[in-house]
Amino acid sequence: MGENQNWPILCAAFVTQALTHGFAGSMGVFYVEWKKSFGEDLHGDGSSTIGWLTSSVFGVLLSTGPISGALSHHFGVRPVVMLGGSLSALGIFFSSFAKTIHLLFFTVPLTGFGCGLAYASSITIITKCFHKHFALASGIASTGISVGVMTLPIIIQALVKYYTWRNATMIVAGIIAQVMVCGALMKPPSELDKLVETTEFNVPEKSTQDYDQEPCAYARISTEDGGEMETAVVIKNDVLAKESRKNNFGVILDSLGLSLIWTNRVYACTLPMFFLNGAVYTTFLVYIKERAEKVGISDYNAALLISIIGISGLVARAGHGRL
Structure with missing residues (x-):
C-alpha cells in the first residue's frame, strides 16, 4: 500500500486527536458546572478537589502513552484505538448519572485513560504509514489537537446552557464514540x-x-x-x-518505552520540559473559564478564551512538521 492510499488513515488520526484533546481541553466548562452542583458537599468551596478531578483527564491522557504503545505493539493500533474510544465514551456517559462527586472520581479518570489510549495510538499509526511524508503527515495530524481545543469548548458550553451538564455529557459521549469509527479505519500496512x-x-x-x-x-x-x-x-x-x-523484563521496559530514559539522552532531557509544560497548560485550561466569569466575562466569551489557545496552537502545529 503506497503512502498516497494512507491519507484516509491520516484523516482518522486527525479526528481522533481533535476529539480526545478537545474534550480534555473543555474540562474547564465542566469545572464550573461541577463546582455549582457538588461544591457545597465538599470542604470549603470544593475548588481544589474539583480542580484535581477535572485536570486528571489531561494527566491520565498524557501518562497513558507507554501503556498504549505496548498494547499497540502486541495487538495492533486498530483495536487499541477502538478500545480507547469505547472507554472514553462510557466514562463520559456514566458521569451524567453522578449524584455525588464520588462517582466522578471513577468515570473521569476512565475517560482520560480511554482518550490516552486512542491519542497515543493515533500517533503510532502515522509513524507506520508515512515515511517519505512523515513530517507533513505528523504536522497535519497534530493540528487536530488545536482544532479540537478550538471548537469543542464552545460546543460543550452551548450544550450545557441548553440541555444542562448532565444531558450535555450524554451528547458528548456520542461525539467521542466516533473515535471508534476512526479506529476502524486505522489499518496499518502489513x-x-x-x-x-x-x-x-x-x-x-x-x-x-x-x-x-x-x-x-x-x-x-x-x-x-x-x-x-x-x-x-x-x-x-x-x-x-x-x-x-x-529478557522478559527488558522486553517489558522496551514495550513501554521506559528504556529510552537511560538509553537516549535527548529523550531524557526533554522529559522535564514536557512535564512542566503539561502542568502549566492543564492548570490554565481548567481554571481560565471560572476566573473569566468572576471578572464579569460571559460564559460564551469565557469558553472562547480556551478556543483562542486552540487557534494559536493551530498556527504553530501546522508549521512544526516542516520545521
Whole structure:
C-alpha cells in the first residue's frame, strides 16, 4: 500500500486527536458546572478537589502513552484505538448519572485513560504509514489537537446552557464514540502482505530433516531479477523460549518505552520540559473559564478564551512538521 492510499488513515488520526484533546481541553466548562452542583458537599468551596478531578483527564491522557504503545505493539493500533474510544465514551456517559462527586472520581479518570489510549495510538499509526511524508503527515495530524481545543469548548458550553451538564455529557459521549469509527479505519500496512506477494512457502511434511534434526521450513523467494532462490529457515523453539524468559523484563521496559530514559539522552532531557509544560497548560485550561466569569466575562466569551489557545496552537502545529 503506497503512502498516497494512507491519507484516509491520516484523516482518522486527525479526528481522533481533535476529539480526545478537545474534550480534555473543555474540562474547564465542566469545572464550573461541577463546582455549582457538588461544591457545597465538599470542604470549603470544593475548588481544589474539583480542580484535581477535572485536570486528571489531561494527566491520565498524557501518562497513558507507554501503556498504549505496548498494547499497540502486541495487538495492533486498530483495536487499541477502538478500545480507547469505547472507554472514553462510557466514562463520559456514566458521569451524567453522578449524584455525588464520588462517582466522578471513577468515570473521569476512565475517560482520560480511554482518550490516552486512542491519542497515543493515533500517533503510532502515522509513524507506520508515512515515511517519505512523515513530517507533513505528523504536522497535519497534530493540528487536530488545536482544532479540537478550538471548537469543542464552545460546543460543550452551548450544550450545557441548553440541555444542562448532565444531558450535555450524554451528547458528548456520542461525539467521542466516533473515535471508534476512526479506529476502524486505522489499518496499518502489513509487511507480511508484502512478503506473501513475492514469496512462495513450501513446508514439507517431514520438516525435521537435516539441520541437526531442528524443525525447519523451506521457502522459495522471488528475487529482483526475476529468478528464484530456495532457502530454509531453522526454527529453534527451545533456544528462543530460553532467551524470551531471560529478557522478559527488558522486553517489558522496551514495550513501554521506559528504556529510552537511560538509553537516549535527548529523550531524557526533554522529559522535564514536557512535564512542566503539561502542568502549566492543564492548570490554565481548567481554571481560565471560572476566573473569566468572576471578572464579569460571559460564559460564551469565557469558553472562547480556551478556543483562542486552540487557534494559536493551530498556527504553530501546522508549521512544526516542516520545521
